[in-house]
Amino acid sequence: MLNIIWLLLLVSGIIVAALNGNIEVVSQAALGAARDAVEVCFNLIGIMALWLGIMKIAEKGGLIQLLAYLLNPLLKRLFPSVPAGHPAMGAIVLNLSANMLGLGNAATPFGMKAMQEMQRLNGGSDQASAAMCTFLALNTSCITLVPATIIGIRVSCGSVDPTEIVGACIFATCCASTVAISLDWLLRNLTRPERRKQ
Numbered sequence: 001m002l003n004i005i006w007l008l009l010l011v012s013g014i015i016v017a018a019l020n021g022n023i024e025v026v027s028q029a030a031l032g033a034a035r036d037a038v039e040v041c042f043n044l045i046g047i048m049a050l051w052l053g054i055m056k057i058a059e060k061g062g063l064i065q066l067l068a069y070l071l072n073p074l075l076k077r078l079f080p081s082v083p084a085g086h087p088a089m090g091a092i093v094l095n096l097s098a099n100m101l102g103l104g105n106a107a108t109p110f111g112m113k114a115m116q117e118m119q120r121l122n123g124g125s126d127q128a129s130a131a132m133c134t135f136l137a138l139n140t141s142c143i144t145l146v147p148a149t150i151i152g153i154r155v156s157c158g159s160v161d162p163t164e165i166v167g168a169c170i171f172a173t174c175c176a177s178t179v180a181i182s183l184d185w186l187l188r189n190l191t192r193p194e195r196r197k198q
Contacts, residue, residue: 043156044149051103051148059094078138078181079131081121088117093134099142102169103150113170125180134184141180144173 017026054130068075071093072084091114098107116137122129128136147169154162 019059039126040153044152047148047152047155048103048105051101051146055098055101055103055106058097067097071096078134081129082118082123083130084119086121088121088131091117095135095139096142100140100145100176102144102147102151104149107139107142111135130188133188134181137180138177139183141176142173143177144169 014023014026017023068090068096075089075092076084079089079092082092091110095107095110095114098104098110115132118129118132118135122132147166148167150169151162154165
């Protein structure tokens, strides 16, 4: 569906430019956007490498384990069907840690690993378990303490104060997490009893 939307936007842009006699504007915009995208990507490489390195140091230094210990009471309540010490719980903690640092790209592999491990606990069912639904809600709305990727984009675009959005990001993601967890809890408790056992 998304491919169709992109195709419609592209074709409609070309048609409007052709009708106005400015077809060269389309090619100039496409080439300029491609150049800008490469520049932004190169600027993000440094920031991503820095934060991924910090995460690796934190993992080796035991900070991730400490975070897991601190989050354990909350994670037990959010994921009651995941046993303590299961690999899924470690992947969940790493995913949440990366999301808290605003590293969505780094969080993705951990999220996939967490889903794979939870699918094993799910017994290979084609229906997502309650834990999987909770993780998806939490992953997409996780509290972001350091929006590193957004800061990197703002730096690459020449922002005077690229970190001024930190407070707004923390507030917005706190609201999003609260709503997501509340709705997950509410919908889980409104479902059939057999789904509740999951």
